Amino acid sequence: MMDNVYLTNPEDVYETPWFLLKGGIFESFRYDEKLWELLTAMTSCSKKDGKEKTRLTETLDKLILMVKGCHYFLHHKERLKFKEDWIDIKWYKNPYRCSKKYRSRDDQKLNHHLAHFKEPLSNLTREEAQDFTLAFKNFFAEMGLSSWLNLLDDWKSCLTGDESFFDWRVDCAPLKTYEKLLALHEACTIGYQWAEMDYPPPNRHLIEDYLSSEYVNGYRSASPFEMIGDVFYEKNYSDIRQHILALYVSCSCKREGINTIAKDLRSTLRWLLETGWLLLQTDYFPEDWLDPDSIDFLRCPVPEELADYWKPKNLTAKEQRKLRKTLSKLYHNIDVRQEIYTVESRIIRHLHPDVPDNLSEDDLATKNRLFKILDVLTLIVLNLRERRTKSGGVCYPPIVEEANVHSNESV
Known part of the structure; x- marks a missing residue:
């Protein structure tokens, strides 16, 4: 067995990512993005002074180290048979992606495959952005490591010889x-x-930058299917529906039941609107986001006894069959951020019974939209429950007496 200073292994699986990066990538890739400056100088016929040559040579040396490091990464990843959830995973089309007919003008910008990265990336394909190791493989697909090093050595010869590519023709x-x-x-x-374990989910920018919201428990918590659990956390379908009904009453004398839960209701309806909108965004989701068994605790909004034959109260049969289209139409021609603000303003006004508050057409439209989104999210959870194969992990609310439900809806 070979034994030398160059043959090393990570101490454990948790150290492996840094082990793979320290073959040259970590030391090289932060070269202040002087690559374009290097290319400009290499294609120029102008003479370079000593300081410029030194600076450009340092950039070129780091590029060479980066190329070596990427090859090192691929070699040792294969040698160690190392697989990792964030990169060695399949991606599938989002089944609830907004129908093209109902997409907003800025949809293409919001859902660009590189938009979720904080850095201004522009050259990676969708597949490479989902698995950066694929970009390494594609880099060496046309030319192997030796050829790349030879080419970059020729670049260095051009640089030190104060010649351009047009002179050397390399x-x-x-x-x-x-x-x-x-x-x-x-x-x-x-x-x-x-x-660094700072790998952004594909909708990071939508949550943080567009909605000014957050995902607090890491990559998986950014999944809209996980977020549905926040909507129904300690609240069931009947609770939320009754609160929406109470929020949109036209007579101030009937305003009750909201004051004590105003803060929770604000969060619930915000999550409701955000989650429905996020389901329509992002072309592809990682495999485990779409796997109901990957959800530790699935919060079902209807009692277990009713789950198998539950029917939504505000969706037609056609709307139930085509949830993607239904959800797309619900968010068509509205700014979800403005809609959230409108609902929050409604809650604030509701807390002041002396403020006249007749229901406008917009109020009725918002009320209907909230009802329908609630129905859609409930159907999605029931579908996840039906497809779930592992036992346990499903939380159900207690069954509600029908008499109480009907009496509340008559308010």
Whole structure:
């Protein structure tokens, strides 16, 4: 068995990500993004002074180290047979993605496959953004490690000899080389986030930047299917529906039942609107987001005794059959942020019985929208429950007496 200073292994599986990055990626990829400056200098016929040559040579050396590091990463990942949930996972189309007919003008920008990264990435494909190691493999698919190192050595010779590519003719497509190296650098940036356990979910920007909200328990908690659990946390379908009914009464003398739960209701209806909207966003979800067995605790909003034959109160039979289209239409031509603000304003006004509050057409439309979104989310949870194969982990509310429900709805 070989035994030398270059043959090392990580101490445990938790150290493996950093072990894979420390073959050159970690030391090299933060080169202040001077690649374009290097390319400009290499294609220029102007003479370079000593300081410029030194600076450009340092950038080139880091590029060479980065290329070596990416090959090191792939080699040892395969040698160690290392697999990891965030990168070695399949991605599938979002089954509730907003129908094209009902998408907003900024939908393409909001759902760009690189939009969830905080860094301004631009050269990675969707598949490479989902698995940065694929970008490493694609980099070496056309040229192997030796060829890349030879090419970059020629770049260095051009630089030290104060000549341009046009003089040496070693790289007839320097812009293409630049794009390849830039994509590799972007993949290394994602790899660093992965090792730091700061890998962003595909809808991070939608939650944090667009909705000004948050996901507090890591990557999985950003899944809209996990967020449905927040909507129904310690609340069932009947509770939420009754509170919506109470919120949208036209007579101030009938305003009751909201004052003591105003704060919780505000959070519940905000999560309701956010979750419905997030289900319509993002073209692809990681496999485990769509797997009902991956949800530790599935909060069912209806009692177990009713779950198998429960019917929504505000959806037609056609709307029930086509939930994706139904949800798409519910959010069509509205700004979800403004809708959240409108509902919160309604709750605030509701706390002041002396303020006249006749229901407008917009109020009635919002009330109907909340009812329908509640029905859609409930049907989605019931579908997850039906597809779930592992035993346990489903939380049910107690059954509610029908008499109480009907008496409340008559208010």
